[in-house]
Amino acid sequence: MELKLADNPTIEIVSEKAFLDALEKTNADALETLSEKQEEYKRIWSTARSVGRDFHGLTDGQKKAFDLVKEGKNVYLTGLAGTGKSYIVERIIEWAQTSGLNVITCAPTGIAALNVGGSTVHRVLCIRPGRTLEKDPHPFVPTDSPLPDCDLLILDEVSMCRMDLFDYLSAVLKIAGKIRKQKGKGLCQLLVVGDFCQLPPVITNEERRFLEEKYGYDVGEAFAFQSSEWAFWNFEEVELCEAIRQRDAHFVAALNACRFGDKNGARWIEQHALVNPLPDSIILCSTNAQARDENMQRLNALKDEEMTFVAHVTGEVLKSDMPTDEELSLKPGARVMALVNNSEDTFMNGALGTVINCDGPGALVRLGLVPFCWTRH
Template sequence: MKKVKLNKKQQKAIELILSGVNVFLTGDAGTGKTTVVQQSVKALEKDEKNVLIAATTGVAADNIGMGAVTVHKAFGLGIEFEKYKDAPGFRSSYLQEADVVIIDEIGMCRFDLFSAIVKNIIAENNKRLEPGYSCNGKKKNAVQLIVVGDFFQLPPVIKKEDREILVEMYGTEYEPGEICERGYAFFSRAWKEMEFHCVKLEEVCRQKDAEFLGILNDIKYGRNLQNVIAYLESNQSSDLMEEAPYLVGTNAKADKINQAHMRALDEKTEKKFWAIIEGDVTYEDIKNISFAKQSLVVNVGAKVMLTANDANGEYVNGTMGTIIDISKERGDATCIQVLTDKGKKVDVYRYEREIERQDIEESKEKGENGETVTVKKIVRKIVGSFKQFPIKIAWAMSIHKSQGQTFGQVNIDPRCWDSGQFYVAVSRAESVAGIHFMAPIMKQYIRTLSDEVIKILRESLYSII
């Protein structure tokens, strides 16, 4: 087995992780954060530590490997975000066995989810302090938490329909301004409670071109943008690369490109599948489902992304591949067989999602002093179900979906609208020569964090080793 060569900062990070303290591992895109995680896990397991590896997205979990799962699965949280605040700490079966928890892509972990994770860890640690406690006949120390990521990459996703509830639930407890717009984990009280030791990796491993690396850092921090634009436009590939993936700012743009590629396939093998919908389900309900559309058109030879986590662990949300067969198995159930980009054949069946509706409901109750007070509660109910293949056509993908991946060649639409979006897109490439920009680059497309957030990062987070 080839020995992994580590630079000094990577070695220092591993030493800190092995010391037992809580660690925030950060660094620019391509600095080898995943390598540090993988080598740390090997060292921890050599010391007979149980390591729970999780990530905020299925793509990130797949990229780490080593049996990583999503944070929702690791902590038994589900996806009902509004339950996070008031739920008691839950000791998941994973967590009860863990000595160390590692969470990747922490930048995309929303503050409410992070708070729930920490609540669970604290509940587990309190249990371990109880007299007579043992796990499999052994005493366990407090859970060590390692979080990994870069807050200058893509921010947490806050859907429009979530914002009112998040402000209602958390707005008075967290820092003003950016918190309810971005929801970064480091704004939460839970982050401060963990007392992270921070390590920043600086030597980039993915790209070897020193000039390109300098440009990436300028993009990240919003510096020298005229020089950045001139460099990228003069050094990019002048022609569209037909076989390379397309990274675009929105799902709508990705759909348009994907439809053009679909039309080039043999129409005789094309299949259309309608979702199976039951109960009181409206268009608004379907519109908000992210894993599939009501009408799905697929074909043999189509490039696809799987958009759910398989119950048997065969694939995760974000797995890329190509459809190689569409047939009927399990009686009359249709199976779509996909050859993943890693060379594994997986069978994909319809995935069921329960449809729930939520709202804020007010009621009047008697307070401790007998006065009448207004109590606000989140109410939810299941109104139906939606079944569809968790598949999206993926010659083109949104920049958000590309985070954590690397491409030798890539076509990029530079018309970005979110902080860190342009940086993530460009840093997916191994070199500037492997990029073709699908439109002229404008200054306004290169967005970074607000001055307020950068100030907080510098003052509180980046007391870095």
């Protein structure tokens, strides 16, 4: 990096204490903000923790979320990966259905909807994906909509739900609430799940221009909590801090620090990382192109004949909602990962496996110790 300075300025190297003293005199507000950020980082490092290998039942955070939903509260459930957000949502759904409540589960994208066994928000609302960007989208409840009968609506991966879509969803739920009132029922209960530190909504430049024209300000990432309707639901926030997937408490704290933008988390991971990677370790890539190149190099290194599988697409499916490419090349020995949850709980999203055979009508994949057959179309 080249630093260009004009007019021969004087550069003085000072200690951190001297810098903070000068900052306090010239900009006390900035110093207060810096201090608050440091305190927040300390809290992050201290709150994230792991549970023991022999742990069974619900963590404190999971139990709190469960109890709040049972009390009829609207809940925003968040937390770093591996803290059991999906698990407690499944338990809540089981409880609700056993209690005679009608539950609708949905997500902003097709892939996310597959993982929770639900539908996309657009399908639930009976609208096309672009409708919420219109200046006056006229929220409505179709006569055959399930929303007037819905007692609990679960919105997963809420971080990917754009602000205008959440506003539209809220407006439709209010209309459905008027229908429910005629039947002696209250407004639908809302449980939103996700982590705003993870994937934001996808916004094109044209959509951003439309959103800023609609809302009258810079919408930034256009998260759901920025919407006009978010405050109406008065969410009880529950952050899960007890990691179940990871057993190293220090690693969990470092991951949580990275999640909130604390560079010390990345430094901790770098300091404790192996100098030489394990032979079968997973490589994290910053772009899809890098991941594709790495995968092709590994695939080409295998000696067996390559087989190409072509997806069978039913109905209108956006390419952005497809879990994987329409054409998938495999060889025996290739490492693969499940991209959706199996409805029969045979495998879960993220499960790793190895291709055993792929010269027939399908591919035989060993996931862990259980072979799984994936049929080619």
